[in-house]
Amino acid sequence: MENPEQIYDVIIIGAGISGLGAANHLKEQGYENVLILESQDRVGGRIYSQNLNDEVTVELGASWIHGIGPGANDIPEWRDKMNPLYELSTKYNIKTAKTFNDMYETDQQKIFWYKGGEMPSDIYPIVYESRSFYQQNCKETDEELSLHEFFKKFDFGPYQDDEKLKKSILGFDYESEYDGDLSQLSARQINNLQHFDGEERLFPLGYSQIPNALAKSLKINLNSKIQKIDYTRDIIDIQTTNNILYKTRKLIVTVPLAILASNVIEFTPLLPEKKIQSINRLGVGFFDKLIIQFEEVFWDEDIDWLTYISDSETSDWSISFNHYKYMKQPLLVMFNTYSSAIKFSLFNDEELISSALVALNIMYPKAKITRENIKAFKRSNWSTNEHIKMSYSFAKVGCSSADSEEIAKGVDNKVWFAGEHTVFEFLGTVTAAYISGLRAAQNILKEIERDPNQKLELSQ
Ligand SMILES: Cc1cc2nc3c(=O)[nH]c(=O)nc-3n(C[C@H](O)[C@H](O)[C@H](O)COP(=O)(O)OP(=O)(O)OC[C@H]3O[C@@H](n4cnc5c(N)ncnc54)[C@H](O)[C@@H]3O)c2cc1C
Numbered sequence: 001m002e003n004p005e006q007i008y009d010v011i012i013i014g015a016g017i018s019g020l021g022a023a024n025h026l027k028e029q030g031y032e033n034v035l036i037l038e039s040q041d042r043v044g045g046r047i048y049s050q051n052l053n054d055e056v057t058v059e060l061g062a063s064w065i066h067g068i069g070p071g072a073n074d075i076p077e078w079r080d081k082m083n084p085l086y087e088l089s090t091k092y093n094i095k096t097a098k099t100f101n102d103m104y105e106t107d108q109q110k111i112f113w114y115k116g117g118e119m120p121s122d123i124y125p126i127v128y129e130s131r132s133f134y135q136q137n138c139k140e141t142d143e144e145l146s147l148h149e150f151f152k153k154f155d156f157g158p159y160q161d162d163e164k165l166k167k168s169i170l171g172f173d174y175e176s177e178y179d180g181d182l183s184q185l186s187a188r189q190i191n192n193l194q195h196f197d198g199e200e201r202l203f204p205l206g207y208s209q210i211p212n213a214l215a216k217s218l219k220i221n222l223n224s225k226i227q228k229i230d231y232t233r234d235i236i237d238i239q240t241t242n243n244i245l246y247k248t249r250k251l252i253v254t255v256p257l258a259i260l261a262s263n264v265i266e267f268t269p270l271l272p273e274k275k276i277q278s279i280n281r282l283g284v285g286f287f288d289k290l291i292i293q294f295e296e297v298f299w300d301e302d303i304d305w306l307t308y309i310s311d312s313e314t315s316d317w318s319i320s321f322n323h324y325k326y327m328k329q330p331l332l333v334m335f336n337t338y339s340s341a342i343k344f345s346l347f348n349d350e351e352l353i354s355s356a357l358v359a360l361n362i363m364y365p366k367a368k369i370t371r372e373n374i375k376a377f378k379r380s381n382w383s384t385n386e387h388i389k390m391s392y393s394f395a396k397v398g399c400s401s402a403d404s405e406e407i408a409k410g411v412d413n414k415v416w417f418a419g420e421h422t423v424f425e426f427l428g429t430v431t432a433a434y435i436s437g438l439r440a441a442q443n444i445l446k447e448i449e450r451d452p453n454q455k456l457e458l459s460q
Contacts, residue, residue, distance in 0.1 A: 007235060007247045009033040010444060013226050013265075014254035016045025017430055018418040020214040021437030022252050027218065029445060036218060037238070037246065039225035039387045043215045046256070046388060046420075047430065049206025052376045056329050057206040058291045060380040062430045063333075065089070065096065067196030075194060075425065083196040084438075085210065085431055089203070092213040096201040099326050100304055109305035112363040113165070119309065126157055127169060138191040146397050147174055150187035168309035168318060175337040176319045179285030179428070180394035189395035194425045204327060207430075225387070229253070230268040231414050249454070250414060250447070252440045254433075257421040258284045258389035260407075272411060278403035282421055283396030285428065286341040286383050290334045290356055291323075293376045297330045298367040299360075306332070308359055314340040317359040332360075341391070345383050352379060392428035393421040401425070408436065413447050416440040 009031055012019045015038035026034050042048075046061040069082035089096050100108070111127070113119045133154050141150055151170055159165050170182055178185055178193075203209060228239040229251065238246040255265065260279050270276075299306060299322065306320040316336060323331035334356055336344050344352055353371065360369050382391050401424035408422035418436040426432035448454050 007249065008035050009248070010035075010250045010252065010441075011236075011238060011246055011248035012036045012252045012254060013238070014038060014045065014419070015040075015043040015211070015215065015220050015222075016254060016256075016419070016433060017047055017211055017214075018420070018433040018437035018440075019045075019252070019254040020211050020218065021434045022254070022418060022441040023218045023437075024214050025438050025441040026444070029441075034219065035246070035248075036220040037224040037226055037240070038220060038222050041222050043220060043222075044208050044211035046382070046392070047207045047211050048380075049203070049208035050378055052291065052293055052331075052378055056293060056327075056331065056376075057204070058331070058333075058378055059203075059207055060289065060291075060378060061382075062207050063202055064099070065196075065201045066426075066429055066431065068096075068198045068201055069196045070198065072196040072426075073194040078196070083198075083431055084434055086201070088210055088213075088434075089201075092210070094209045094213065095204055097204050097326055098199045098201055100200055101198070102200070108303045109307050110300055110303050111307045111309065113309040114311040114362060116362055116365055122158065123169070126159065127173070130154055130156075130169065131173065134187075134191075138187055141187045144397055145187045146183050147185045147187050147190070148182040151182075164311060164313070164315075165309055168315045171315040171337065172305075172307040172319045175315070176287075176335055178394045179287035179337050179341075179391050180283045180396065181338045184283055184394075184396050186395045186397045186399065189399060192401065192425070193395060193427055195429070196431065202326065226255075226265055228266045228268070229415070231412060232268060234414075236414060250416075250444050252416050252418055252437075252444070254418045254437065254440075256388050256390055256419060257282055257393045259387070260417075262389065275406055275409065275411070275417075278399075278406035281396065281399040281403045282407075282427075283394035283399070284390045285338065285392050285394045286345075287335065287337050287391035288341045288344060288380045288382060290336075290352060290379045291377060292332050292334065292353075292356065292374055294330045294332070294369070295373050295375055297324050298364055298369060298373075299324075299332065301325065306363060308363060310359065312340070314343050316340045316344075317356060334359075342383065345381050349377075349379065353377065395424075395427060408439070410443060410447070413451075416443055 015036045048061040052058045065085045068086040070080050072078040111119045225241045227241045230237040236248050236251050308317050310316045319335050321333040404422050404424035410416045418440040420433040422436040423432035
């Protein structure tokens with residue numbers, strides 16, 4: 001039973017990597033009177049590893065450390081530093097496995113199309129030229145230009161009049177990476193998104209080992225969905241949907257952007273208008289996986305990505321990762337992004353698998369794959385998860401890094417915000433989320449330092 005008289009020094013809402021990172025930092029600084037409230041029955045949020053069977057662990061959420069470092073696109077703050085997620089994996093002795101160096105720029109991809117098999121080879125130079133075209137022109141582009149508008153000036157050669165095909169070509173480079181729709185992704189701002197240099201690494205035994213390791217020594221109440229936050233007075237009141245009341249002096253809110261935007265949590269007083277506008281300016285992305293274990297590999301063993309140009313309006317099954325290449329298990333991880341993810345979220349499991357099999361049989365007509373060839377599968381459906389409602393944030397036309405900064409800002413020196421949406425340069429990633437949690441914890445410590453009266457109240 002919760003002691004109704006207990007006043008916490010800091011409460012953190014959400015036990016994703018940002019909330020766990022914040023709580024862990026406070027603990028390392030000697031603060032014990034800290035509590036995490038999490039609405040789900042597990043920690044990790046959008047890091048969610050599951051056992052497919054006794055042999056294989058798969059990721060329904062994040063898979064990769066995007067660049068282990070050192071350094072991140074020459075950002076001075078990160079020069080010579082390793083990705084903090086990689087540091088955590090080393091600290092907790094969690095095994096990682098090397099894949100490629102730059103996820104979407106690897107040339108180990110094969111492009112298939114709806115007419116059957118691999119596309120004519122003239123498509124490859126067009127894809128590479130479209131990337132150079134983007135790099136050369138993105139800085140001059142108008143702030144408000146979407147990628148769809150931006151690429152109107154690009155010459156797709158023999159495919160110039162095929163709108164679906166053009167959308168698919170751009171889809172696997174941009175929609176799959178940033179999980180927004182081409183008509184909403186900001187051509188200028190996605191160029192400001194950074195990643196760490198170095199290898200992209202996976203966790204053979206699951207990414208969830210990281211949140212689980214962090215959670216071990218922290219006080220966390222699961223199944224505690226927050227519906228009201230009243231920060232009118234010095235002591236903040238926090239109420240769950242089961243009407244349990246918690247009290248705290250400082251608060252960090254780490255719920256996903258889609259939860260903030262959908263007003264699941266009622267703030268009293270209302271959040272500042274500027275913050276609400278920034279919340280709505282960032283993009284809420286959709287991205288789902290279907291992970292299939294087959295009896296044996298029927299696809300090209302040595303490629304990283306199978307990209308597929310479908311004839312659907314929604315660019316279905318646009319990209320699949322060849323898990324076999326690195327893990328030696330006959331698994332394909334098939335992705336749907338934005339409009340296809342929204343469409344497939346309404347499909348039941350068998351309908352989803354049927355659609356995937358149709359696409360795979362078009363790509364590899366000789367393989368004649370049927371439902372019987374599937375040993376096991378798992379799917380994600382993040383948009384229908386009431387605690388998350390999205391995959392990760394994207395740089396929508398009209399937004400900028402100022403929006404992430406505005407969302408993170410403290411309100412009345414009492415309530416701070418963290419989460420992947422609050423660190424623009426690494427937007428959407430585990431790295432952004434973890435850094436944001438550390439930053440929110442440090443801001444609270446600075447605030448305590450600034451005002452000695454508060455220091456006395458906090459039990460160290
Ligand atoms: C399919 C997919 C693939 C991805 N792949 C990668 C990848 O390869 N590499 C990478 O770096 N990133 C990847 N990401 C993104 C990454 O998973 C996220 O950016 C990161 O995990 C977000 O952490 P967070 O702490 O900000 O939010 P979350 O993990 O969402 O944590 C927020 C927590 O708040 C809880 N919550 C919500 N509402 C309430 C409430 N009312 N009361 C209490 N608790 C509440 C939620 O249950 C959740 O646990 C992927 C994401 C998805 C969905």
